[in-house]
Amino acid sequence: MRSVSPRILVAEGNTRARNEKLVSMGARTGSGCYQQAIKYLFPSARIDILAAADTDTQFPNGKELADYDGLILGGSGLNLPNGDDNPHIRQQVDLAKAVFNAGIPFLGSCWGLQIAAVATGGKVGINPKGRELGVARKISVTPEGRGCGLFEGKSSVFDSPAIHCDEVTHLPSGGIVLATNDHSSIQAASIKHNGGTFWGVQYHPEFDLAHIADLIRSYTDVLTSDGFFRDGEAALKHAGKMDVLHQNPERQDLAWLLGVDEDVLDPRIRFREIENWVIHQVLPRMADRD
Amino acid sequence: MMGIQPRILVIDGYRKEARDELAAGGATMAGDQYVKMLSRVCPGVKCDILFPCDAGAALPTGTALSDYDGIAWTGCSLTVFEDTPEVNTQIGFARSCLEAGVPGFGSCWAAQIAVVAAGGICRPNPNGREMGFARKITLTPEGRGHPMYEGKASVFNAFISHVDEITHVPSGSVVLSGNRFTAVQSVSVVYKGGVFWGLQYHPEYDLREMARLTWCRIDKLMELGFFQDRQAGEDYVDLLEVLHQDPSRQDLAWQLGVDDDILNEDVRRAEVRNWIERLVIPTMVKNGRVG
Numbered sequence: 010m011r012s013v014s015p016r017i018l019v020a021e022g023n024t025r026a027r028n029e030k031l032v033s034m035g036a037r038t039g040s041g042c043y044q045q046a047i048k049y050l051f052p053s054a055r056i057d058i059l060a061a062a063d064t065d066t067q068f069p070n071g072k073e074l075a076d077y078d079g080l081i082l083g084g085s086g087l088n089l090p091n092g093d094d095n096p097h098i099r100q101q102v103d104l105a106k107a108v109f110n111a112g113i114p115f116l117g118s119c120w121g122l123q124i125a126a127v128a129t130g131g132k133v134g135i136n137p138k139g140r141e142l143g144v145a146r147k148i149s150v151t152p153e154g155r156g157c158g159l160f161e162g163k164s165s166v167f168d169s170p171a172i173h174c175d176e177v178t179h180l181p182s183g184g185i186v187l188a189t190n191d192h193s194s195i196q197a198a199s200i201k202h203n204g205g206t207f208w209g210v211q212y213h214p215e216f217d218l219a220h221i222a223d224l225i226r227s228y229t230d231v232l233t234s235d236g237f238f239r240d241g242e243a244a245l246k247h248a249g250k251m252d253v254l255h256q257n258p259e260r261q262d263l264a265w266l267l268g269v270d271e272d273v274l275d276p277r278i279r280f281r282e283i284e285n286w287v288i289h290q291v292l293p294r295m296a297d298r299d
Numbered sequence: 300m301m302g303i304q305p306r307i308l309v310i311d312g313y314r315k316e317a318r319d320e321l322a323a324g325g326a327t328m329a330g331d332q333y334v335k336m337l338s339r340v341c342p343g344v345k346c347d348i349l350f351p352c353d354a355g356a357a358l359p360t361g362t363a364l365s366d367y368d369g370i371a372w373t374g375c376s377l378t379v380f381e382d383t384p385e386v387n388t389q390i391g392f393a394r395s396c397l398e399a400g401v402p403g404f405g406s407c408w409a410a411q412i413a414v415v416a417a418g419g420i421c422r423p424n425p426n427g428r429e430m431g432f433a434r435k436i437t438l439t440p441e442g443r444g445h446p447m448y449e450g451k452a453s454v455f456n457a458f459i460s461h462v463d464e465i466t467h468v469p470s471g472s473v474v475l476s477g478n479r480f481t482a483v484q485s486v487s488v489v490y491k492g493g494v495f496w497g498l499q500y501h502p503e504y505d506l507r508e509m510a511r512l513t514w515c516r517i518d519k520l521m522e523l524g525f526f527q528d529r530q531a532g533e534d535y536v537d538l539l540e541v542l543h544q545d546p547s548r549q550d551l552a553w554q555l556g557v558d559d560d561i562l563n564e565d566v567r568r569a570e571v572r573n574w575i576e577r578l579v580i581p582t583m584v585k586n587g588r589v590g
Binding site for chain 1: 430431432434435437452453454455456479524525526527531535549550553554555556557558
């Protein structure tokens, strides 16, 4: 399995400006996190990045959608509620429609799930419970999710990294809720539409604690005013603990203090949905093409 | 539950020395924590506390087990599979409580002792000590349908502190919940006409009690790897105490990864309320003690 070479297009949901900020602070982009995850699982995968939020974007090396065995759309700092006219958003909705119409296996996390839902007639709103930050806890797989390949080998209850303030409020017809928790009733969903199949999660299996720490540092002011931290110093201190634990996963004292376990710390467990998507959706498509 | 006055026997299984050690660290005695919890859940409750480890322990003069409407057991620092007189006395007593047909409820040690009294087995948990918050406790299908969990979420966190666990439930008993650390987080024991609802976790604790217990055990917890040094332990105790004093500190709750399961007394004690409403009061009615 490690030698298979699926062609995967990772669409970057953030604009160039946002990514430049992340990179300047030493953080990875969202598409960079996905690239790393796919390479960890399938070292021979051929991965291209598409700057899906930039209006001057082009497919890499003259390729087109049909050249790929799967497309992934991850997170973004953009917001769908009241964002209908934003060209950075509209073109991502159009991309999602094209992916469904082309029948290319489609995976999304967070923003990717929201875009797929809106592209197929669903709705996204601001989560009345506020922002879910850091770790989405006590996510429960629904009976439908238990039967979906996305969660094969995954526990029925688990935690995963997360950061979002919007959520899918209405799935389109053809949508099925696969996982849920107290904060967000749709933590995972599948959508069948126009011959295409999408699997998506509201959380971020592609993020590790170091990336969550980077995001906390990049959004310190807004997170402090949201009430997650008393002041900027508390935010930096907390992010620092996440970094130390990421670098030293044997620090069980910190894992216990932060209330995280192997669901978050072990990439084989955290990436399980990504791995399952490649195995159950991407590789069959690849076999069809070859 | 207003106006109903169940008579409950609270059994505090701690030895005197262990009680004194916890009291010196500022913790409330386990029996008193139980009385306080029961009184919050059912204001009319009348409780007697019994210390079975103390020499000459006995029910109040003229009182029989069957005079009680419920028996509630606290946790304890003894080890249920050690063959000592203190343990054996309590196992025998638990059996008498079940045989008397008085509804039983209890946490941690109490669940273990009820299981052992009915023929089950407990052993050291190979995962080690589960401390602070038991996370992602998940109801079994039987738990979801059980009256103890009416109104409780199917997945929740709870206060916890234990090293032993239930490994084999006796026939007639049903596992109601579990998590990755501990396969049996709650159990309904049915034995010789008695029913006992046991939790491995502690609905009677609050953040302050967990802080004091942690403080009393800092050195031991350091040895086990929960704290890198004493300062880390003291910082953690402070964190719990500050959040207890000021529940509006949502930043601290978020940093600890805890929510209403831990912070909201009504959510945390749904099992206790259900025990009184669904087991104690019906038994009172059956015995002609109400209405």
